[in-house]
Amino acid sequence: MKKTPFELVERKGGVSEFHLIHNGLKVLIAPTAVAPVATLGVVYRVGSKDEVAGHTGATHLLEHLMFKGTRRFNRDKGTEIARILQRIGANFNATTWLDRTNYYATVAVEHLETPADIEADRMRGALVRDEDLDKERSVVLNELDRGENEPFGILLKGLFAHAFIEHPYHHPTIGWRGDVEAIQGDTLRRFYDTFYQPDNATVIVSGDIGEQPALDLVERFFGPVERGPGRRPQGTIREGQQRGERRFCEHRAGELGFLGCVWHIPEGLHPDLAPLGVAAQILSEGVVSRLNQRLVETNLCLGVHASAMESHHPGLFQVFATLAPGIEHADVESMILEEVQALGAAVPKPEELARAKVQRRTDLAFQRESPARLVSALTEGVAIGDWRVVVDEMAHVAAVQAEDVMRVCSQYLKPLHQTIGWFVPESDPESGR
């Protein structure tokens, strides 16, 4: 009898976790036969939080270079990654965020070997060439410029930079411009050798494929991948407690004002994230939500959105508003703060809690309808530290009581812990470029 190369870790909620014993690769299998397609994703537990001063943007730039070629898949051989994936009609891409970098492809299930082959090859076989870096650097600088066109992006960058002083969530995922302009190939190759390792990655397969065929596929392609030379740094940087309000103003050319308020909250696996998520829904999900009623239905704002960030390390509760023409930032800010403080002063109404729960239940049902969405959710679970948060989410939300919402809002959304940013549109500002 053939000895299995996998160790079963857990089955839960239709998802099975295995470890490939030989190289430490983690594997999640989530069959769903909604259509004859499947999604294969690889998530590396490396994001912009792993970058040091002077090398910001390295994770994202490396993600770009991962499409430039591996030993087996490259333009010189007529086998560039994008072309091979395109040829099978794949819907594919890659993204970089604070805690992770991920690559994914959704394909007709009979083509699933192709993304598995490519992802296994670039796990340790990416070329990361200097000549590719030279060209891709200007591509990324254009991407950075695109972000500078967007008031919301500017505001978000400022809020993180002010709310986090010590922790690397301080800098944007795309990196500071000067670092992107200067970073060298040697730095990226060291970064690659350090973090692109099978025991720092999770392969996720979901779709119209059974557990055993999916494991066979993973073993065939990822089994031969050997660990590389890098050793990952241990330890994390802890953000000190914020002991007073911080605020900033960004004055740029524009027509509309934007406003953002953030507060420090615990890491994504903390049990208080579920009531914080419900609080965000009560504040801004749908027409009947509190901030929509106060700001949007009254035409003081064009839009408002609240969210509880789920991240590997302690994150931020965020509220953003797009101001209607002629509306003062101070007025909108005071109304947002009133509504946030009210959530911490009294329990929400039963119908508000019930509404938040049914909305979440529906969202999760649609998540199961699509292999791509399920892989995306599991990817974020892996990034924050445990994929089980995805399958446990409904139970966690269902267990939230009105008192929990009030407690977490009064505990975390305090004036001393808040950071506020204004994007102020001006007709003739000094260009800050």
Next chain:
Amino acid sequence: MTQELFDSGDRMSFAERVALHAFEGGGRLAVITNNHAPTVTIAGTLQGGTAVVTDGRFGVPSLTAAMLDRGTADFSRMSLARELEDHGLQLDVHRSGSAPASVFFSLQGLAEELPRMVDILASVLRRPIFPDDELQKVRERIMGVLQHERQDTSATAYAQLTRLIYPTGHPFRRREIDIRENEVNSITRHDLEQFHARCYGGRSLVCAVVGDVVDSNVEQLFSEALFDWGAPPQIMPEFPKVETGVSARVDTEIADRPNLDVFLGHAGRLQFGDGDYAAALLANSCLGQSTLISRLGVAIRDQAGLTYGINSDFSGTLQIPGPWVISLSVASENLERALVMCREVLDDFLRTGPDEAELNDERLAWAGGYQVGLATNVGVAMEVVKNLLAGQDLSRMDRFPREILEVSRDEVKRALKRHIDPERLAISVAGSIEG
């Protein structure tokens, strides 16, 4: 059962799996059962877009669509919002810039909510009352959105391009913001009521329901709600003639916008269902479908590093042909070089057409991508609606992947010559061009 739905071979085809129903008022309903998730998606369209106006007031259809969920004979704005949100339902009604004859709608939720969803949909589509106070709120909101658009490099550049290409009165021409602002302030409740009475009706209704449903139940629910919904006959107005041979450029300076958005394009003539539709898609794909591997992307992003994204596209092929457009983002110092390179790539491609290898890649990409696009209920529903709207038999959904694999290189070259003309290219740029 549903797994078989998407498979070929000896399993049932798409056309066989779809249950089609026709209503007395003229509406059509397609039902597809997919019981692998407890959800349902309703998607549909009717002819209530800007292209059906006869007096040049293109804001009326947009405002009509925007007001549908702001009060009906059955629900106030708030009671409708509660009915949706208390049951986890998501309603969307919008006008499409690339299909200006139509208004599109969708409603998604858990399958157990289907009866409620059909009631809501019927109320919103058939019985809106356009309350004055809500109309004023929507007016103010649109004014804010238009204000924002003044600083949006992509929207500005695209709007300018359409004004270079299309004459006044054409539904693909995006009018100046000042004109749109004045019009929004002039539109009354009576205008919306009249437009709704004239255009909204079962006659042009096309609807698809996909999810964990039973066909007979769906048919009964829709019959009760929409079976008798008709409308007066409606004729699509004639549009002003598009001048050919126009080649021009306009630059729009917007402060503090380091990324420039650039559009190059001309009026198109391709329509969904045309004999050379697949060939034209393939021609465009080889040139600019993918930022990473199409000719424009390889030259201008991959090799020269000038842009984060460059694509070409037939922007609108449903009922009324829209423009063919190349779009890219670029820093001001790289603008002129990128434009020269675009033209060189385009000229070279038109001279030679695609080679057999790249064409075959695109054939396979379309055939495989079509299947991937049908992986969700909403993807299936939208494709069914698109085919019915274009008067296509639903067997096309089974045939299309095979047909596209059979398109020859000569057919693609002919389509290329017919649909893409570099001598007519208009160019529009918006952003901090002076750096």
